[in-house]
Amino acid sequence: MAQREYILDSSNHSLELCTRLLQEDRLVAVPTETVYGLAGNALSEKAVRQIFKVKGRPLIDPLITHFKSADAAFACVHPSAAAEALAAAFWPGPLTLILPKKAVIPDIVTAGLSSAAIRVPRQPLMRDLLQRLEFPLAAPSANPFGYVSPTRPEHVAHTLGDKIAAILDGGPCAHGIESTILDLRNPLNPGILRPGPICADAIEAILHREVNQPENSQRTGAQLAPGQLTKHYSPKTLIEIAAHGQLHFSRPEDEAVIANNKPTVPTGDHVYWLSECGDLDEVARNFFDLLQKLDRMHYSKLIIEAAPDTGIGAAFNDRLRRAAAR
Numbered sequence: 001m002a003q004r005e006y007i008l009d010s011s012n013h014s015l016e017l018c019t020r021l022l023q024e025d026r027l028v029a030v031p032t033e034t035v036y037g038l039a040g041n042a043l044s045e046k047a048v049r050q051i052f053k054v055k056g057r058p059l060i061d062p063l064i065t066h067f068k069s070a071d072a073a074f075a076c077v078h079p080s081a082a083a084e085a086l087a088a089a090f091w092p093g094p095l096t097l098i099l100p101k102k103a104v105i106p107d108i109v110t111a112g113l114s115s116a117a118i119r120v121p122r123q124p125l126m127r128d129l130l131q132r133l134e135f136p137l138a139a140p141s142a143n144p145f146g147y148v149s150p151t152r153p154e155h156v157a158h159t160l161g162d163k164i165a166a167i168l169d170g171g172p173c174a175h176g177i178e179s180t181i182l183d184l185r186n187p188l189n190p191g192i193l194r195p196g197p198i199c200a201d202a203i204e205a206i207l208h209r210e211v212n213q214p215e216n217s218q219r220t221g222a223q224l225a226p227g228q229l230t231k232h233y234s235p236k237t238l239i240e241i242a243a244h245g246q247l248h249f250s251r252p253e254d255e256a257v258i259a260n261n262k263p264t265v266p267t268g269d270h271v272y273w274l275s276e277c278g279d280l281d282e283v284a285r286n287f288f289d290l291l292q293k294l295d296r297m298h299y300s301k302l303i304i305e306a307a308p309d310t311g312i313g314a315a316f317n318d319r320l321r322r323a324a325a326r
């Protein structure tokens with residue numbers, strides 16, 4: 001278990017300490033607007049190797065590299081006009097672009113692929129940290145491989161706390177769900193590999209062309225991004241999915257029932273909701289946090305209501321399906 005002093009506040013002193021640790025090839029858990037990341041110097045093979053080890057992640061599963069600016073990011077890849085338009089529209093923010101890489105990004109970061117995943121995060125503390133560094137940060141979500149992603153510093157402390165140098169506390173994550181990943185290797189044929197806070201409609205409005213959606217591959221269980229396994233984000237407790245609006249509250253007391261919104265009828269202590277009024281942004285934001293909490297409460301099963309498949313609801317349903325897969 002991590003000790004309190006490893007959780008660092010937003011002071012200048014904390015940021016200086018994080019900067020020094022990262023310069024020494026140590027790992028720091030960092031806040032982003034999506035989920036917490038397990039960060040190390042992306043240009044240091046030693047630091048990146050350590051990320052895979054601490055997370056228990058296979059070396060075939062590439063990492064996202066985080067930059068302070070679009071200019072810094074595009075210096076490390078071969079951007080297209082489409083990439084530049086999307087960066088202007090959504091960076092800093094929760095969009096990751098897959099583009100042909102340059103040699104400056106070490107092969108270990110991209111698992112030997114000729115493409116790299118890049119993003120410019122929006123979270124203010126993370127931006128401040130990136131500005132202080134002379135290198136970008138490779139960072140997967142700061143959870144053990146396959147487990148629920150962390151949206152609060154405590155989640156990182158519970159699962160990886162004793163394996164990392166520090167956790168930079170940026171409070172709860174604004175989106176609570178990982179970035180949208182867009183494959184832009186061929187700008188004429190863009191495709192979403194992982195749905196997220198930036199939805200397909202918003203991307204299509206910038207590109208003026210249709211974007212391939214991951215639904216078909218999801219149905220067949222095909223792997224999308226190399227690390228997008230069908231079973232992912234999994235708590236220890238079993239999950240059963242209820243269709244939206246089809247949740248029944250009368251379940252045994254040892255089963256937790258999780259609704260999108262607060263029930264209008266009186267229910268028992270084993271009934272939870274992700275948003276008072278069913279706001280989809282709030283449903284997504286609170287999902288991983290509630291999963292982490294319920295997973296420590298010894299329920300025999302979690303019955304979770306799916307969201308409408310619109311906007312960020314699609315990303316929530318994607319994570320829910322993977323969390324439920326066994």
Ligand code: TXA
Nearest residue numbers: 034037062063115116117140141178179225226227228
């Ligand atoms: O919101 C996020 O994206 C968070 C925060 C920390 O930035 N990061 C995150 O990283 O979710 P991770 O490692 O948990 O998920 C990254 C996904 C993996 O599924 C990986 O396979 C995919 O991105 N990926 C990375 N590089 C890729 C590439 N060159 N081509 C295809 N997929 C790639």
Ligand code: MG
Nearest residue numbers: 140141149178
């Ligand atoms: Mg992850």
